[in-house]
Amino acid sequence: MDTRTTIRPLGGDVYEIDTRMAGYTGVTAGYLILSDRPCLVEPGTAGSAPVVQAALTELGVGAADLATVVVTHIHLDHAGGVGDIAGMYPGAEVVVHEKGARHLAAPERLMRSARMVYGDRLDTLFGELKPTDAARIRAVDDTGVIDLGGGRRLESYHSPGHAKHHVGLMDSATGDLYVGDAAGIYIPETADVRPATPPPDFDLDTALGSLRRFGSLQPQRLLFAHYGPVDEVTDTLDRSAEELRVWVDAVRDARDQDLELDHAVAMVRDRTDERYAITREGADPELAAKYEVLNGAESNVAGIMHALNRHA
Template sequence: MDNITALGGDVYEIDTRMAGYAGITAGYLILGDRPCLVETGTSTSAPVVRDALASLGVGPNDLATVVVTHIHLDHAGGVGDMAAYFPQAQIVVHEKGARHLADPSRLMKSARMVWGDQLDTLFGELSPTDAERIVALGDTGAIDLGNGRTLASHYSPGHAKHHVGLIDSGTGDLYVGDAAGVYLPQTGDLRPATPPPDFDLQTALDSIALFQALGPQRLLFSHYGPVGAVQETLERSAEELRIWVDLTKQAHEMGMDLDHAVAMVRDRTRERYTALKAEDETAEHFELLSGAPSNVAGILHWLDKVSP
């Protein structure tokens, strides 16, 4: 299948084809003794992911674990569907996200407020997962991949209060979710992901520092793909956060409303990203994944809490 890439170490990247786009959201299959899917993608992508697993030899009763870095719908929207397709799989999530997977009604209601009619095309509906099948992680935890190989989870909020990073003992791969931002493989651009309501600068920087301390061999971005230049990329992700916060702070101090703040930050950061110079589909992808409106709104929300 053309949406599967072998990354070595029995790890496969699966393009979930979010909303029909390529290169937007990745899920990853670790194909050990106890096959594990990291990130499901959206509900509308669930059949794509299921078919990719089937083509890699993982049938309905073979998947041991589904783990999500956090419960935003582009990462975990397909959890209920995958739980139904793979009835033996345990569903692993941070304890702050567990109840929303069991009863997604509040999560879906707030998502509908943010996305409106776009919700159905972009994400679809997160269906509930039987609470008995959900394993809730604390600040650290470990998922058994079989043969002594584990996927260790590390609580890494800042982007979202239910976010974890996951490190594979077999490969040294670190699944960074959205805590290190959004990476665009076509151009090598990296930009923060700071949506409301949970963004907090120090917490986000602490999460990146934790990732550095774990000494991973490679970063696997949910958006999008593997990156080998670990320290350099994590340093860049901290720098990006500081730049976006500084610019949004200036707009906040000048009393700008959201639209004007977004326009200013977008204008002053544009030169940092090759993708935005292209004015093509790549630029559109970037905006969809790490939109300036959502980033600036998240930073303003945080600024209103810390310096009203």
């Protein structure tokens, strides 16, 4: 396969790696912290593993050098490559929230659920999550600490709402906060912030609580898995919260009208598309199509509808 790498140094011995989900560029990012104990955050999909390996090799990290692999949550665009990467780097410990740990050790149930959602597209988009030896997995709960060496730490903070097994990760040396999907999707080409509310775990109040927790950590920078670094921390977290409220209000109105999912999606699109440069008239259709694969309106609406029905 094509393993050309796109690596961007971000300062503080942090390197952004384009993990190229399904061949798309600029959609899924992993991060290498090249500390005394090198740490890979977000390995991406199973299909991304050869790209990530090539990037680590380019950065001087060999098979025996990687100390830790950390995932913010076990959705396949973030953690689908864990089993492959664990095989390539046999000394690396895998860190994940306790509610996701068993799925990395025994991924059959997770893969069955994913195939029900994606069908044949699963193989193209994500590939197969391979099991990781349970002895190599370290589960964290509300908080946890990953030793990066030299007194540097990566501290994990449970941040559910997008997923019950989601954690944010704070670098003690740089003040970088790896936000996974808990703060939504950042689109660097347009500076849009869009929500990520897929079923089955989305919950508005829990998600807003996680954003408040992120703010209380006073990070210097947000590092999005989708996609890249953002310096405007407070404004971006505020925008993330606002977008969640807007989408939930729109879906609630659709639900109150007893609309089927496709009609609800159309109504929500009509209400929200003008909020984002990526979906306004005259926007780049290829860019919009790329992010629709990752963060489709149908998935967001379905997740919010599921949450509203659960609460009802």
